[in-house]
Amino acid sequence: MTTTSIVNCRYYCADGREDSDAAANEVKPDEIRPKEIKKGAIQYTNGTISYIGDADKLSDSDHTIDANNKLVIPGLIDCYARLREPGFEKAGTIASETLAAAKSGITTLFCAPDTSPIIDEPGTVELIRRRAAAAIGVNVLPIGALTSGLKGEQLSEMQILSDAGCIAFSNGDKPVMDNQVLRRVMEYSAGFDLNLIIAPQDPWLSGGVAHEGSVSIRLGLPGIPLAAETVALSQLIELCYQTGAKVHFSRLSSQRGLSLVRQAKKDNIAVTADVGIDHLFLTEMDTSDFNTFCHASPPFRTHADKEALRDAIKTGVLDAICSNHAPHELDAKLTPYSDSEPGLSSLDSFTGLLVKLADEMNTGLPTIIDRVTAGPAKCFSLPHGRLSVGAPADLCILDTETYWEFSTDNMISRGKNNPYQGWDFHGSVELTVAGGKTIYNHSHGHSDDHNHTHDRNI
């Protein structure tokens, strides 16, 4: 039995999500009580948190970590990332991408089914889990294929895959064309109480490479209209209503899409939703010089859409923020814009952007942290994502007083397709603990970054 204590820390107290039903009841952002940040100590024994509270009541422990008054938050949960292994190891491996995740404070990560072989049989799930266990120690939860081979025809063995360890089921970036198949998939999964993750994109309308609007018209790029998202969402919401399936809408991109989800939640349909982190920062304007690094799926839309997505983070219409990590070999991006592969390598900039989001939105860090911890945990009924006695010892220490400049040269992900070169970030992960094991320690790695530390209190 090993006991570790983190002393001299400020911690994010997440017992009870006061705003859990905020979206359904349409709570105004300022009515959400900001969660308390308390001073004290945290102790975990083996893989479980055993104590949280005042430092003077702390019992003895084998190891002690002095947090130097830094912020301890639950380990982050990324509910959609592509690790590329098995099959596309040149773009990323489970080892390389989970290391990048650990550096961003992520302790639980859902990996997408569009690998090769596809995650549609238990053997692949087993392979991924073994590789993940042999890697740094991020808890990797595979997302199983919704249909066999992601072909959108035959139901996958969802029950067997779930037993093997799949957290949810998704057709990845491939749409299920046939609504009858989709309806059956939903019914089937509802019967076993399984979670579905669906990116709403109408297959017929989403053939373009950029948001259909001023920029695509000016550059002569085939556009993806708003309706690609809203048409798909409308159909999916109706099917959810009909079948009672538990559907998590993944990677929303538009204001109008959000109003559909808000209405569905009001109507008590069992839907939840997330947004990719990059959609909270980039817009169609960022593709205006044919920057292939900003070629994303779904596309970055207008400034108004971006603001609406940020607002939905506040109000709780969006339950979670995912990385939507899509590492690529550079060759896939060194082409003319429309020939390039969509997607950004997002894990390395994930936490920098989260803190920036809190700064820019004036919501305070707790709401943002909720959307990457307790938020997704609740969507998928996970015990992770909160600091409370008995919860898994997944946490990270965030130094909110560092300032650093993002450089793609320092990226850990194999995919260097990241557009934030030269951005100023604030706040960095000092230490990441998953299941009681330290999986990332900043001071062992890039200690030279400490030069940028400024004296500033939040």
Next chain:
Amino acid sequence: MTDFIQKTASDQYRGEGSCHIKKPDLMTSAHQDIQLTTSGELKHFLSIEGLSRDKLLEILDTAERFVGVGEKANKKVPLLRGKTVANLFFENSTRTRTTFELAAKRLSADVLNINVSVSAVTKGESLLDTLRNLQAMQCDMFVVRHSSSGAAHFIASHVEPHISVINAGDGQHSHPTQAMLDMFAIRRNKGDFSKLKVVIVGDILHSRVARSQIHALNILGTGNITAVGPKTLLPEQVKELGVHIRHDLDGALEGADVVIGLRLQKERMRSALLSTEDEYYRNFGLTERRMRLAKPDAIVMHPGPTNRGVEIESSVADGPQSIILEQVTGGIAVRMAIMSIAMGNIDKNLALSNEAGTSKQTTAT
């Protein structure tokens, strides 16, 4: 009115949703266009957008001087002597490639015609590989046509500094030399742009020619530009390029000085964008009857090749108002002008930086 539209359009580009992405090489000046040298001279010719009125006029004026060259017994001038121009065509074209070839030869350059078939690319050679190989063959200028929007920008941002890239059409984005030869033909026939009403009719959505023409006409101060076509080929956002949009050709033609027809690609007919050729011709065909709605001295233009009986009536294409063939002839002079200006600026720039290099060396020793 057009001024007003232009303002709102450009405001939108610079306004609310301004570009977030910092580029290290763009940090010194707010809008360092990759087609210009650091001192603001044209080194690549990639798109009309972003160029000043003076630059366009310089091209037109230079082209005027080259018109005479084609009429002499000896059609050559030595401006690009010793230079190698590679015509890199990733997409088929006869007219554009031929006029580029003629233009380069009249400037005394050596010309390399490379038709990069799609199969060679699918064999696994990336565009960048092809480019590096040609660079290794010491070419000085790439004339590029490619089916992807942005291909010319991509190439220009990856070539060595002594190479000039001329866009001969990239996807649905831009075809700037075509637009310049159209401006050349308009100026020769009509003079002052500010007094003109120009109507562009056809498939605006998929047309790189239309996009470039609209930018050029706006920069040259054209009074009134109207784009006409069915809504499937002329979405609302086209307005933001700085044009009026209409869906009825008859109304639009009233008082027009210049009427430009665009080529309607046959594959559009097979998609859900349009119904039949007949219905298209009925609504948007440039017919003799319709041309009577425009000013009596209006000119008719078309980038070619024309689909007679689909977008234009034969008697209009071959009629007295048509300047379609004049466009082709002028095309050689305009391309000569663009190639010689770009190459000249690159040479000047290299000479300057060499000089700077030597003077640095002398001060060091």
